[in-house]
Amino acid sequence: MRNTLLFLLLTQGLTLLAGGFQVNLLSTKQIGMAHVGQGYAFDASSIYFNPGHLVFLKERTSFTGGINFIKGKAYYYNPNTEEEYSTKDGISTPFSFYAQTKVNKRLAVGLGIFTPYGSSLRWEDGWTGRYLITEISLRSFFFQPTFSYKLTENIGVGGGLTFATGDIYLEREVPITSEDGTTPKATLTGKDNAFSFVIGGYWQATEKLNIGISYRHGMEFSVTDGYADFSNIPSEAKEFLPDQNFKGSLPIPNAYNFGVAYKANSKWLIMAEVNYTQWSVYKQLKIDFEEETDVLKDEVQPKKYKNTFTFRLGTSYQLNEKFTIRGGISRDNTPTNINYYSPETPDSDRWGFHFGTTMKLNQSLELDLAFMQVNGEQINTQYKPADFGGTFKGGASILSIGGNFKF
């Protein structure tokens, strides 16, 4: 069992979620209520959502963790050629873990380990866009030491330094007709580390109303020693496609978050939130090969992402001593540009429907469970530089299981 879990943690299968390659599955309780987290401190996951309210947690020390099982699928249809394809089935498992402790009444510190960015999917064999992408796996792990400081009885600020490590695997077919019908392929692999920070503020404006605001700074993963591997290339074309190193970079955008929490009564909590993500930093993906040939040229793939707003509305209700139920709805607008729509992130505006529950097992242990359904809207797109286009639609079902241990 232990090994199986480890295996799941290490092999992120096929993801398809949220704007661009963002994965908004950072803690089970919040997933159950539209992933709102700016205006309320639930547990140690404040480390991710808003370090400003971490210090407002009642418990002295706590651990929160969760794992998500995502089953996602994207469909492609080309109305001109009537070709249809979809991504292969698979499960991916982003996770999060947070630990916090209070140093004194005014200061709390903590550490978060989480995976806010990632993408991985594999298209069916022979699919229309196979010369653009057949498989992608983009993984990132963030480590974030965090502090939170109570300025006054109802105002808190906090911040964290983020150390991120990411790796990427891209696979596509090479358009060479080989004699024996094998498929020439190119795979690009690379990894990099990057630093960044997050800051947040929290204000208990009234007995009932809390306001939270946070800013997560962007970063850039720069692959300097990526490796391009060409396989199944007919011998007489090999000199044009030598295996080699490449350079490339991928930006992670700045994000501004604002949210409120309203305690209607002692049992009922309503939260709303807006995220503004500066995706426009993702202008292009450059691949700079060490050795260009007549056939193999450096690539500049325009992406022209747009800045996006995400809206979240969530609520929770404490049924009794033991159970709390949650629900929410989220609207996530895609940063992709329909004229530069790349099938490695087949993304569209989407609605998220969220349900969750928390079961209090005893004074120190809570079990969280959430379910989320993401339905992407149908989108008609093209990727101009490659004269590729078609209609995409996708969605995902997510089961999130988490726990919270405090003492």
Added chain:
Amino acid sequence: MTKAPFFILLFISALLTGCSQKIDKEEARNATIISTGSANLKNTVCIGDGFMGGFTNHELYRSGQRNSLANILGEILTKKGSNTFNTPLMFDDIGLGQRWELALVEDCNQETSLSINFFNRDNNILNDQNISVSGPFNNLGIPKLKLRDAFTTDAGGENPYYNRISESGSTYWNNIRANNATFFVSWLGMQDFLDWTLKGGTFFSGTGSFMTSETDFNLNYRNLFDSLFANGIDHGVLLNLFDPFDSPYFKTLPYDTLTLTQQQATQLNLIYALNPNVIFREGRNAFVVQEPGLARQMTEGEFILFTPNIVDSIKCENYGSLNPFSTVHTITLSEKFNIKSRIRDYNNIIDEIGVDYGIPVLNVNEIFNQLYKDGFSQNGITVNSQFITGNFFSVDGLSLTPRGNAVIANEIVKVVNLRYGTNLPIVNISNYPGNIIPNLE
């Protein structure tokens, strides 16, 4: 009661996962092309020469026919409820033995390099067998067939590709009519100037290889159209003819690529001392061609016709230098001028016929111009007029690859959809092979 929330959650989960995330195709189609009308595409006959029938790599053979322009159209039409599309398939992929391929070839200097070679395999006589009993054929693309031979019973004589598909005594027109077709695609006329062109614009006695006159071209095409219309085959598409001079067939061996050392130049100059038209220098020189009268050096705009063995002749038999090229192997400026103006005349006639008969004309010549200029791209791949790597022209430099056929097929589909209000899909050109790159490991 205490477990209720879990059950509720489970229930909702089950409901939501049932939601369809599949694409609404109707909506997708409406967002791109609107199509309501229809022409009767139940039974289509494809009329033409090797460009229609799947002649590729200098030969007609089975897999080439399966990926022919006619068959790609047939594939699209059968998807839309057309009857089966019948093709007079050759017995194998060798055909009548004229196929060329890309291979490692040892030249006359024992140097091995990747070049164009004869596809040396034993041909099977079954390729010559008459298969007219399996007709009528929807793919009536007959290599070497000229428009002017459409009403003769022997396709102008000595055409083994015609003889194998037709009952003896039947004209090409008879074979068309036998289909009881409701729709036609016609791409005839290329051979009416190409036959002459590929023989270097040179007269051979008795072969009848002269270009068809404009008068005959007009008469023959109108005859054919009258016959089609009289038999109720009055919907279709007409393709005009392309100027072949920018294809790799004419571009692979530029007129001025005779490379000489100072010593070689001096020797040759000595030999040509009495000919004021010929002067060589060290480096790159124009080849020498023998026209009636004194031999002369070729000029810009003239072409050498490509065959697999001409390179060896140039390298080891001093062909084009000490021994001037025969005019059979070259196109001179005046020949080119005549051929180009003939193509223009033919295309004017085709335009007029299109107007007179109310049949849309696909401007193939313009498509080739675009190909020579920018190429065509779709789904991340580009085809252009580069030899071999362009993947549009096959290894003979003039006939098309399956991928090239797919490009033309898509253009035909667009014309049909536009004129007849149909909603035929185009094809993904990357699903059709380009030139095969050999793997020798």
